[in-house]
Amino acid sequence: EAAAPKAKAKAKAKAKEYDYSGLEQGLRLQAEAEGKYWAAEVVQVSSKKKDTPVKIHWVGYTNASDEWVSGERLRSKALSVKGAKGKASAEGGAKPANMPFAARGMLLVKPKIVPPLDPGFRPLILAKKAYLEAAKDCTSKLDWALIRSDGVGRYTLPVFEEKTKESRASIYLAGVLIQEMIWQRSASELMLAGPPKICKALAAAYSKGGAYEFEVLSMPNVCGHPETPFKVTIKESADELPAAKDTPQICGKDATGCRLAFDLGKSDIKTVAVKDNEVMYSKETEWDVTSEDPDYHYNAIMDAMKLAKECLPKVDAIGGSATGTISADNEATWCDIFPNVKPDVYKAKVVDIFKRIAKDLAGDVPLKVINDGEVTALAAVQKIKHGNVMGISMGSSEGAGYANEDGNLLGWINELCYVKLDLNPKAPTDPWSKGKHRGLSHLYLGQRGATKLAGKAGVDVPDNYKYPHPDMCTIKHEHHAQCLKIIQKAMADPEKAPQVRKIYETVGVYLGYALAQYCEWYRIEHVMILGRVSKGDGGDLMLETAQKVLQEEFPDLPKITFHTADDHFKGVGQCIAAAALPKI
Numbered sequence: 001e002a003a004a005p006k007a008k009a010k011a012k013a014k015a016k017e018y019d020y021s022g023l024e025q026g027l028r029l030q031a032e033a034e035g036k037y038w039a040a041e042v043v044q045v046s047s048k049k050k051d052t053p054v055k056i057h058w059v060g061y062t063n064a065s066d067e068w069v070s071g072e073r074l075r076s077k078a079l080s081v082k083g084a085k086g087k088a089s090a091e092g093g094a095k096p097a098n099m100p101f102a103a104r105g106m107l108l109v110k111p112k113i114v115p116p117l118d119p120g121f122r123p124l125i126l127a128k129k130a131y132l133e134a135a136k137d138c139t140s141k142l143d144w145a146l147i148r149s150d151g152v153g154r155y156t157l158p159v160f161e162e163k164t165k166e167s168r169a170s171i172y173l174a175g176v177l178i179q180e181m182i183w184q185r186s187a188s189e190l191m192l193a194g195p196p197k198i199c200k201a202l203a204a205a206y207s208k209g210g211a212y213e214f215e216v217l218s219m220p221n222v223c224g225h226p227e228t229p230f231k232v233t234i235k236e237s238a239d240e241l242p243a244a245k246d247t248p249q250i251c252g253k254d255a256t257g258c259r260l261a262f263d264l265g266k267s268d269i270k271t272v273a274v275k276d277n278e279v280m281y282s283k284e285t286e287w288d289v290t291s292e293d294p295d296y297h298y299n300a301i302m303d304a305m306k307l308a309k310e311c312l313p314k315v316d317a318i319g320g321s322a323t324g325t326i327s328a329d330n331e332a333t334w335c336d337i338f339p340n341v342k343p344d345v346y347k348a349k350v351v352d353i354f355k356r357i358a359k360d361l362a363g364d365v366p367l368k369v370i371n372d373g374e375v376t377a378l379a380a381v382q383k384i385k386h387g388n389v390m391g392i393s394m395g396s397s398e399g400a401g402y403a404n405e406d407g408n409l410l411g412w413i414n415e416l417c418y419v420k421l422d423l424n425p426k427a428p429t430d431p432w433s434k435g436k437h438r439g440l441s442h443l444y445l446g447q448r449g450a451t452k453l454a455g456k457a458g459v460d461v462p463d464n465y466k467y468p469h470p471d472m473c474t475i476k477h478e479h480h481a482q483c484l485k486i487i488q489k490a491m492a493d494p495e496k497a498p499q500v501r502k503i504y505e506t507v508g509v510y511l512g513y514a515l516a517q518y519c520e521w522y523r524i525e526h527v528m529i530l531g532r533v534s535k536g537d538g539g540d541l542m543l544e545t546a547q548k549v550l551q552e553e554f555p556d557l558p559k560i561t562f563h564t565a566d567d568h569f570k571g572v573g574q575c576i577a578a579a580a581l582p583k584i
Contacts, residue, residue: 018071020045020053022078022098026165029076031056037075099425103169106134107423111513112553113545115506117456122424123513124176124439125520126553131173135160142174142194142202143238146187148223150411153185154244162197171201175211176420178202179437182215183418184521186325188223189231193238203232214436222325222413224333226343249409251370252583253382257316260308260362261579262301263372264322264337266396267447267477269301273308274579281311282575289337290476294349297338298357305361315362319581320354321375321574323399325413330354330369336432339475368581372574373414377401379577380528384563388525390518392511393574394533396477397446402522417441421514428452428468431475444510447533448472451483453503459496461486484532491538501541507533508542512549519557528563530574540564 023029023042030037039059043066046053052068071079078101099107109126138158146153155177159170178190190206192199205211216230235241255277263270266289273281287300309315324335331351332338338350358367376391376399387407393399400416403409418432422439429435430442443452455466464471465483472479487503490496515527529543543562550557 016072017082019080019082020071022080023054023076024078024100024102024168027076027078027101028059029056029074029078031058031069031075032073033058099172099423100168102165103172104425106130106166106169107173108425111509111549113509113512113549115509116502117453117506118509120424120426121422121509122427123517124180124420124423125513125517127423128173128177128517128520131169132158134166135170140195141238142170142192142198143241144174144178144193144202145191145241146178146181146185147189147191147242148186149188150245150247151185152242152245153181153187154241155181156238159195159198162195167195167198171198171205174198174202175205176423178206179212179215180419181521182219183413183415185412186222187219187230188225188228189233191233191235191241193235193241196234199234203234206230206232211436214433218334221334222415224325224327224331247411248404248406249411251374251378251409252368252580253378253407253577255576255580257584258312258314259317259319259579259582260305260312260315261319261575261581262305263320263375263575263578264301264335265372265399266323266337266475267481268396269304270575271304271308272575272579273311274576275312277580279576281308283307286478286481288476288478290340290474292340292342294338294341294345294353297350298353301353301357302361305357309361315365316584317366317368317579317582318358318362319367319578320369321372321578322354322369323372323397324415326354326369326371330358330367339432366582366584368583370409370578370581371401371413371415372399373401373416374409375401375574375578375581376528376530377403377409377414378407378580379530379574380526380563381407382577382580383528383565384526386526388523390515390522390524390527392445392527392529392531394445394449394529394531395447396480397448398441398444399531399574400518402524405523416518417446419517421445421510421517431473441514445507445514445533446531447477447480447484449507449510450487450503450533451480453506454483454487457503458499459487459490459503488536488538491536497537500538504538504541505545508545509549511542512546512553515546515560516550516554516557519560524560525558526561526563528565530565534564 027042031040040056044055107127135158160166325333380391387405398417427439452467
């Protein structure tokens with residue numbers, strides 16, 4: 001046997017710090033020896049060997065030639081240098097969770113309807129279908145329960161045997177589906193039951209420092225008890241997990257009397273004045289939610305509401321909606337329209353902000369504030385007079401909600417903007433999860449889904465409006481709002497429309513596959529799309545494309561009836577529905 005390649009001596013240079021988390025057993029790569037790169041594969045990655053943490057096997061040689069090497073001698077797309085500049089650092093800096101290479105052949109499924117400006121889009125729903133088909137004969141099951149104050153979410157996933165490479169696909173997909181359920185419903189605790197190694201891997205992923213650290217750190221705030229850490233427990237049997245439970249919520253749907261309402265989005269404040277179900281006044285006012293001073297937020301909301309108040313002879317009640325979690329007592333438990341307010345200041349000045357605004361504006365009148373996604377669903381119910389409705393507001397981000405057959409809410413938080421839609425390993429990260437995740441809805445179904453495509457479509461926008469320019473990779477929304485206006489104006493120009501159409505077709509593909517994904521959890525018979533992205537001819541094209549996706553890719557799904565409204569209702573429909581929330 002020929003001698004295995006030997007490493008060629010190199011002059012010492014400043015050592016780079018590598019991220020080896022993408023390397024796994026069996027991964028093929030290239031390794032340097034004698035000044036050349038040779039075929040090799042990963043045998044083991046050890047955290048205990050600091051200088052040479054990767055054990056490799058030289059392809060074509062015996063195991064006796066295996067050696068431990070550093071990242072400097074390796075070439076692989078799965079290996080990266082910590083702190084290296086790129087899209088992830090522009091959007092938050094942290095490294096997203098990686099899909100194991102062993103899972104990619106199974107989970108990365110090309111859609112039948114390819115978005116024209118995003119050919120790499122790989123829908124989660126297709127990955128789930130492919131996985132369940134591949135795992136249909138698996139006898140092992142993984143069960144989990146997500147516990148929240150007024151309910152429990154349950155799911156069972158067939159999993160591959162722990163010793164197989166396919167089990168990595170089981171672990172990865174389970175992590176993604178748990179994340180999806182968490183942002184649908186919220187959770188203070190995750191309970192697992194199933195194969196021990198798979199459960200342990202998921203418990204590690206849902207811990208500080210794990211792939212889902214963002215959820216682990218966010219949920220205590222979302223659930224209103226920041227002092228209590230997110231908990232993960234492993235049970236011996238699925239029989240030990242609590243049963244599924246929901247607590248439907250009944251909200252007012254009649255806006256009789258004189259009412260004020262607000263809808264607080266990431267780009268603007270929408271306000272309305274309603275008298276006996278008739279809109280007397282409506283306005284959208286842009287604001288900067290990134291301010292660290294909650295007094296800025298308070299004054300901005302108050303100023304907008306005072307203008308609406310001038311159109312009414314009196315105020316009988318106030319309704320409202322906002323992103324995040326709102327308690328039954330109208331407290332802003334966790335709202336991401338205050339992203340930079342420090343925790344102690346948030347507790348002192350933000351938690352009761354809605355109650356202070358109502359009292360200072362109109363005294364002790366009835367007040368009801370709910371999540372913006374929930375009020376989207378209620379707006380849809382009021383408009384179409386039907387239940388089993390999903391309402392999606394495509395504004396600064398995705399705001400979604402669902403009303404059951406009785407037109408009532410499920411008691412879920414429906415923060416679907418944090419749900420993964422795209423499994424493409426190169427999908428964009430977002431500034432809210434600080435680079436921890438790729439492919440979240442934030443950059444697909446809100447205005448960023450359109451603005452990130454402006455440059456690709458050839459729309460004439462300023463250079464700093466072209467994604468991924470750093471100005472487009474922060475939590476600020478002003479540039480995106482202005483960029484969307486340019487896109488909409490170009491869509492109305494016959495000479496520019498052919499290129500701009502590709503933006504709306506691409507977002508329509510996103511929407512179609514997202515709706516199919518949502519049908520796994522919600523019984524959807526009707527869907528209403530609201531928000532500024534849905535306005536105009538572009539919005540109509542987007543809906544047509546989404547319907548095409550459902551018809552051609554998911555012919556077995558029960559029919560979903562699409563509903564639209566005039567542009568005015570699309571803009572302030574949520575706000576009008578919010579006015580009916582409090583009972584007089």
